[in-house]
Amino acid sequence: MRRGERPLLLLPRPLLLGFLVLFVCQLFYHHANRAQMAVDYQALDKPLSASVYRGIAMGSEQLLGYLLAIRLQLHDNQAGQHFRYSLIDYEVLIEWLDRITELSPRTEYPMLLASRVYTTTGDQARLRAILGFIQRRFDDDPQLHWRRLAEATVIAKYKVHDLELALAMAEKLAQLPVSVEMPNWARDFQFLLLAELNELESAIALIQALLQTDAVHDPDEKRFLEGKLLDFQQKLSESRQTPQN
Amino acid sequence: MRSQTISLFRFLMLGILSKRLLVLVTIMVLGAVLSGSFINELAIINGAAIQTAFVADFLRYSLALLALLMIATSVAEDYEFRQFERLLTMPLARWQYIAAQTLVIACLCLLLTLPAALLVSLYGDAAIGLYWAAALWLELFLLGVLGLLAILSLEKIPQAVIFSLAIYMLAKFSGLISLMLSESVKLSEGSVGSRVVEFIFGAILYVIPGSKTFAQNDVFFASQDLIAMLGSQLASVSIYALFLLAVCLIDFYRKEFNL
Numbered sequence: 001m002r003r004g005e006r007p008l009l010l011l012p013r014p015l016l017l018g019f020l021v022l023f024v025c026q027l028f029y030h031h032a033n034r035a036q037m038a039v040d041y042q043a044l045d046k047p048l049s050a051s052v053y054r055g056i057a058m059g060s061e062q063l064l065g066y067l068l069a070i071r072l073q074l075h076d077n078q079a080g081q082h083f084r085y086s087l088i089d090y091e092v093l094i095e096w097l098d099r100i101t102e103l104s105p106r107t108e109y110p111m112l113l114a115s116r117v118y119t120t121t122g123d124q125a126r127l128r129a130i131l132g133f134i135q136r137r138f139d140d141d142p143q144l145h146w147r148r149l150a151e152a153t154v155i156a157k158y159k160v161h162d163l164e165l166a167l168a169m170a171e172k173l174a175q176l177p178v179s180v181e182m183p184n185w186a187r188d189f190q191f192l193l194l195a196e197l198n199e200l201e202s203a204i205a206l207i208q209a210l211l212q213t214d215a216v217h218d219p220d221e222k223r224f225l226e227g228k229l230l231d232f233q234q235k236l237s238e239s240r241q242t243p244q245n
Numbered sequence: 246m247r248s249q250t251i252s253l254f255r256f257l258m259l260g261i262l263s264k265r266l267l268v269l270v271t272i273m274v275l276g277a278v279l280s281g282s283f284i285n286e287l288a289i290i291n292g293a294a295i296q297t298a299f300v301a302d303f304l305r306y307s308l309a310l311l312a313l314l315m316i317a318t319s320v321a322e323d324y325e326f327r328q329f330e331r332l333l334t335m336p337l338a339r340w341q342y343i344a345a346q347t348l349v350i351a352c353l354c355l356l357l358t359l360p361a362a363l364l365v366s367l368y369g370d371a372a373i374g375l376y377w378a379a380a381l382w383l384e385l386f387l388l389g390v391l392g393l394l395a396i397l398s399l400e401k402i403p404q405a406v407i408f409s410l411a412i413y414m415l416a417k418f419s420g421l422i423s424l425m426l427s428e429s430v431k432l433s434e435g436s437v438g439s440r441v442v443e444f445i446f447g448a449i450l451y452v453i454p455g456s457k458t459f460a461q462n463d464v465f466f467a468s469q470d471l472i473a474m475l476g477s478q479l480a481s482v483s484i485y486a487l488f489l490l491a492v493c494l495i496d497f498y499r500k501e502f503n504l
Contacts, residue, residue: 055421060462063298070287070295106467112290 041083044075044092050102057103065104072096073113085121090129093118101137111137111148119155127160135169146182149173153189157196167193174206184221191228200236204229249337253345254352260322261315261353269311274360277303281368291466297368298465301377304361305384305460309413312357312385313392316350317405320396330502339497343393347490350389358382373464376471380460383482387458388413390489398496416454422446457481 008016047053057064072093076083097110111134118130134152138145149169156166170189176182194203207229216222277300285296323329332342358378366374391412395405415422426443433439458481461474 051424052421055418055424058417059456059459060298060302062463062466063295063302066288066291066295066298067284070284073289074287104466107291109290116289 040079041087042078043087044072044089044096046092047096047099050099053099053103062104062107065100065107066109068096068103069100069107069109069113072100073117085118085126086123088118088126090118090126094129094133097133098137101140105140106144108144108148111145115148115151115155119152119159124160127155128162128165131156131160131165131169135172138172142176143180143182146173146176146180146186150186150189153193157193163193163197167197184216184218188225191232195228195232195235198239200232200239204232204236207232246338246341250341250344250348253332253337253341254348257319257345257349258352261319261349264315264318266315266356270308270357270360273304273307273311274364276307277364293368294465297365297373298462300368301361301365301381301460301465302462304364305381308357308361308381309385309388310410312350312353312389313406313409314402315353316346316389316392317396317402317409319349320346320393321400321402321405324400329500333502340494343490343493343497346393347390350386350393354382354385354389357385369465372471376464376475377460379475380478383478384459387454387482387486387489390486390493394489394493394496397493397500412453415449416456417459419450419453420456423450454485455481458485 053064053068054061076085076088097114100110101107114130114134114137119127121127121130131152134145134148138149142149150173153166153169153173156162156169160166167190170193173182174187174190176187191203191206194200194206207225210216211222211225211229216225280303281296281300284299285292288295329342333339358381361381362374362378365377388409392405392409395408396402399405399408423443423446426439426446430436430439430443457477460478461469463469464471464474
């Protein structure tokens with residue numbers, strides 16, 4: 001049997017008043033705290049010079065480099081709150097990434113953070129800045145960073161919608177010497193992007209050069225290139241016929 | 246003579262072992278494992294290598310502090326309970342006490358290094374685990390001898406521990422301090438004061454251990470010539486430890502004990 005309840009108005013007035021006051025206090029406190037939390041985003045401090053970090057590392061430079069990278073990776077989580085990447089000053093962020101790379105040059109961590117984490121922002125200027133970092137640091141060690149440049153090429157094409165930039169990066173990948181071990185698809189970006197830019201003649205010339213120089217040994221890759229060559233040649237002839245028609 | 250030194254060593258070693266050494270080492274290992282696992286969870290790539298390097302460094306510094314405290318406490322108790330006066334009434338030379346203490350330091354460091362070797366081998370490569378154990382033993386031994394010198398000279402635990410840690414940290418941060426001093430010379434446009442300070446620090450560097458005397462943590466991230474690194478560390482530690490022991494002997498022989 002359910003126990004009967006007294007109407008709220010019959011309760012002692014001080015109790016009701018106290019409840020209301022405390023309820024309003026709680027609402028105000030929460031609101032003020034929320035506003036405060038939004039304001040409380042702690043911006044990234046500028047990093048010190050690499051030589052200072054080397055001194056602080058007490059001989060464990062590589063470990064310090066990784067720990068700094070993890071600290072940077074956690075920067076957007078403050079006081080249990082996740083902050084948008086648009087709040088982060090990407091200039092300072094890139095300085096940090098540069099510093100970590102200088103501290104431990106053989107690490108892939110800063111480039112990975114750049115290509116996978118900090119490219120999730122929708123801000124075009126920030127995206128361009130981080131892609132610039134990837135493009136610049138790629139030259140340090142192409143063997144270690146080719147994946148990041150390939151990812152950056154895709155981001156430049158689909159997120160920044162800048163085919164010229166994507167092509168510039170794809171060219172860097174395609175022009176790497178054969179001593180740099182990477183799958184053929186990474187080198188193929190260049191002619192695929194050229195075709196997208198409607199530069200079919202250049203794309204055809206590139207594929208023909210690849211097939212003629214015997215640089216491709218994999219039969220599947222060869223078949224793919226031959227298919228693309230036919231496809232591009234057909235598109236080119238169609239585009240030439242269209243104005244005549 | 247040798248049997249007397251060995252007996253003294255056994256007596257001193259038992260004193261060290263009775264100080265809850267196992268419990269303290271277990272707590273440190275547990276701390277290293279937990280914090281290492283946390284770091285591994287945070288890392289996006291190379292988690293295993295970062296965890297191993299972190300655990301190795303965590304154990305290095307915590308075990309260094311533990312070794313220093315153990316040695317300082319052991320000698321301080323000898324001062325407090327007037328053990329030296331009692332020992333010197335026996336047919337025992339002062340150098341035998343230093344020799345026994347050196348053996349104690351060597352054995353204590355070996356005991357402390359074992360869990361580090363096991364843990365690092367478990368997380369990473371056995372060869373790197375062996376390197377780290379040997380390099381850590383050398384580093385701890387050097388710090389132990391430094392602690393022995395400090396406690397023999399200063400006679401009080403806080404002063405001795407602070408002095409030893411200061412020298413240890415000075416050696417570790419010598420690169421940073423040199424950089425700061427050279428920058429200050431540049432900023433002050435080569436003022437005499439800055440240059441004198443830089444010169445004095447340069448002179449101090451001659452009597453503190455160099456960077457080669459410490460275990461190299463970078464081995465966890467890149468393949469390096471472990472034997473060559475260990476050889477260089479062994480040479481560096483041997484020379485510096487012998488120098489410190491010589492200073493210990495001079496200081497100990499100079500002390501007056503009221504028999």
